[in-house]
Amino acid sequence: MVIKTTAFSQASQLENKKRFLNCLENNPYVVSYYGKKITLDKKSKKMLYNMILEYCRGQCFAKKIKRHKGIGLPEEDVKRFALDILIAKISGFGKTMEKGSSEYGDGWGYRRGTTQFMSPELTRDKILDYGADVWAFGCTVFEMLTGELVWSEHGELVWEDWITLIGVSDMVLYVHNSPLCKQILCDFSSLLMGYSSI
Numbered sequence: 078m079v080i081k082t083t084a085f086s087q088a089s090q091l092e093n094k095k096r097f098l099n100c101l102e103n104n105p106y107v108v109s110y111y112g113k114k115i116t117l118d119k120k121s122k123k124m125l126y127n128m129i130l131e132y133c134r135g136q137c138f139a140k141k142i143k144r145h146k147g148i149g150l151p152e153e154d155v156k157r158f159a160l161d162i163l164i165a166k167i168s169g170f171g172k173t174m175e176k177g178s179s180e181y182g183d184g185w186g187y188r189r190g191t192t193q194f195m196s197p198e199l200t201r202d203k204i205l206d207y208g209a210d211v212w213a214f215g216c217t218v219f220e221m222l223t224g225e226l227v228w229s230e231h232g233e234l235v236w237e238d239w240i241t242l243i244g245v246s247d248m249v250l251y252v253h254n255s256p257l258c259k260q261i262l263c264d265f266s267s268l269l270m271g272y273s274s275i
Contacts, residue, residue, distance in 0.1 A: 078111060079132040085115060088126035095128060108133060138217065142224055149224035159218050192239045193227045201244030219250060 083091055091113075098110035109131035116125045138158060142150060150158070196212035198204045216227045227250060228234075231242060242248055 079130050081128045081130060082125050085124035085126045091126055091128045098130075138221060142221060145224050147224040150221045152222070155218060155221045158221060159214075162214065162217060192236070195239070195243060197244050199244075200240045 081091060095110055095113065098107065101107040102110065111129040111131070113129065114127045116127055117123070118125055141154075141158075149155075191213070194213040194216040196209045198206075199209045199212075219227055228242065231238075234242065
């Protein structure tokens, strides 16, 4: 088991995550939710919200990439890890909305997720749909191949600059000099073009 802890006053994301995990219980591709426990931190005297989840073995990709000191992971590892991501157990439901729910509405007006990983249509048009997940997956693979954060050549940006860079400008990611990286970007572009015409 693993325990995720946050201040009780900021437990809304964990509560949202719990709601989705409960809806998806017994799904072999979703981390199991075992319960919650409210505790008191003896030092700070603050209430804590503790979520008890299934433990998944392995390390985060950021640590693996960092160990390679900015040169990217070997292409064979990237292929294996990309497949692992696609079949991995999902646990990150903190900002999730159910499609078709009253909160989701028609999918307009929501921006959710890591800013650098947001798709152009999400930053520009505020369209939250499955294409945003495909884009984020591509960004993850890109980081594994290059060993660098997506858009890192632009440095630290504020929210409005991210909207301009990703959603408005014609800028594209720096393409790592790797046959696999170039092939993935070509396949990814074709997929996105086909997706937008659906």
